[in-house]
Amino acid sequence: MPPRFNNPIVRDLAWVAGSPALLDSQLLPIRDPLQGSIWRKDPDYLWHELSALDAAPHRLAELFSDSPDRRLGSHYERLWHTLLTLAPDTRILAHNIALRRGAHTLGEIDLVMQAADGAIVHLELAVKFYLGRADLHDPQQSCSDPQHWWGIDTRDTLAHKLDRLTQHQLPLSQRLPELITAHRALPLPEVSAAWLQGGLFTPLGQPMPLPSGGIAPPRPLHWCPVRALKELPTRSRWLQLPHKEWLMPPAAGAAQTLCPSDMHALCLRLGRHRARMFCAAGDDSLSAERLLCMDDAWPG
Template identity: 30%
Template sequence: MTAAEGPAAGSTAALRIDAASRDTLLDTLHDAAVRDLAWLLLSADLLRPQPPVGALANSFDTLQEAQATIDWLRALDATPEPLHHELAATRITRVGRYAERLLGWFLQHGPAARLVAAGVPLRRAGVTLGECDFLVQTRQGARLHWELAVKCYLHAGDGRAQLSDYVGPNLKDRFDLKLSHVLNHQLPLSAREEFASVGYAGPWTPQMFIKGWLFYRHGETPLDPVELDPAHGRGWWVTRGDWPAFGAAHSEKWRALPRLEWLASRRHTPLEVQSAGLAFVDAQTLAGQTLHQHGPAMVASFVEDSAGNLIERSRGFIVPDEWPELAQSYARQ
């Protein structure tokens, strides 16, 4: 394991695991939930730091904590039943809630920062002003307020390098609006005067924990807005009308991805495919399966390795033919 960037003692500089080491680790983890947790902790941030308020959260502060986290993930992969029990305790349908449960598990049981409180509501005169996702304390004693988000945005612009061109699949979310809400509302919550009454004495240092994937129209490579981390996860999107030609050029097996599989790249053993009844199809069949879905559908292509495992090769969205025009209109609102 190597670190792309390591902080000196007492520094708040980011410590990141390089992409090759991260991908090597993910290739050795077999349990889907543990892989998703590892991706959440180790994947590249979607954003660069946004000073003065928007510092980035770090899953660990030292190389020793990073190595301990990797060892812990491998041990959890060998016996993931306690994590499965935690996730099954309540029904989870949203990607964000799933990520919260995973990160909460790490903060309660992992070898790095420790959980102080989660989902802390802030109220004034009976009115809820907001909720702090996580209050944590590092092994070095820093007290941090983390705001977590896992987002999938599609680039709907015409070559401009603007964060407003990244829109949610269902056109109910936009990256520039989300970032503004995080910076101007969510992160300042723990510094508000009313926060002193919730029982968790500060001061707390606010940080954003924003992971996810950004998807670009197939064949287009627009410039990145300055806010983005260049290492962010990338996928593609095509219209239903363009899908036959796209699919004809890709002979892999395909599968639509349900929302709770939108985190780490997927990999499936032959036993898992059989026991879970997973269906992998050709591109033409996939088109028929997604034709009547309302809105964009996330899909992934898979290749088979020498052991018969199905490994995700790429992921993207198939969008309705009218979606690009609607998305550009939404991006310019």
């Protein structure tokens, strides 16, 4: 269990370092960026390093580059860049490598690194929040279909992401010698794998099994339409997480707690077409319960 951190970036670093993957290796090659690292063998060493960073946050200016790209996925990648730079036994060789043939861009490789065991690894990194569609699931099946896990943007499904990774993104590293221009000295990766984190959110009050290879999260993860907030226990208390702060729970006492009626009013005030993330108040750990609230019209 990590200690409590105050700096929001350090809190996100702790979430990225301490949270499990969405999937195991049944559906695609999965590899922890810190596999074999001393930080995995001795987690207290990792928490000590992050505690030192939390106490001297000015160091973050050197480690965590600012960016005009405010997308959560870009933020997530930069968190991993920071962790792999801090780790004593990993090394980033290149990241965000655009592969082109002439004027045509064929794709981008997220990361090439030297792992703790010396292996040259191509990694595709992604943070994803998928919502289970219990109305599409066959209750006779013990596992759900990846097609039945939809992103907030309904064009993004777990099935589509898996297909994109296995058919396009992961094979790109084998084409480095013919396509790369800016990093001609980059060694050919020995391993290509993905590392997906985030959450698989089951419908509130509707049991739904995870897809094959899905890893049970350390905390309850549910989603519901706005109208279902009225069905939550009236005595329950929640904290709203701003969109760019969906990773680590907020620091203790960092925000006003909300009852379900407050949450309902807030969602109506914020308007349609916005997802809202809440976490259970009183728990600022990685195991804090999460609730992702969608517009009543979603996924229409």
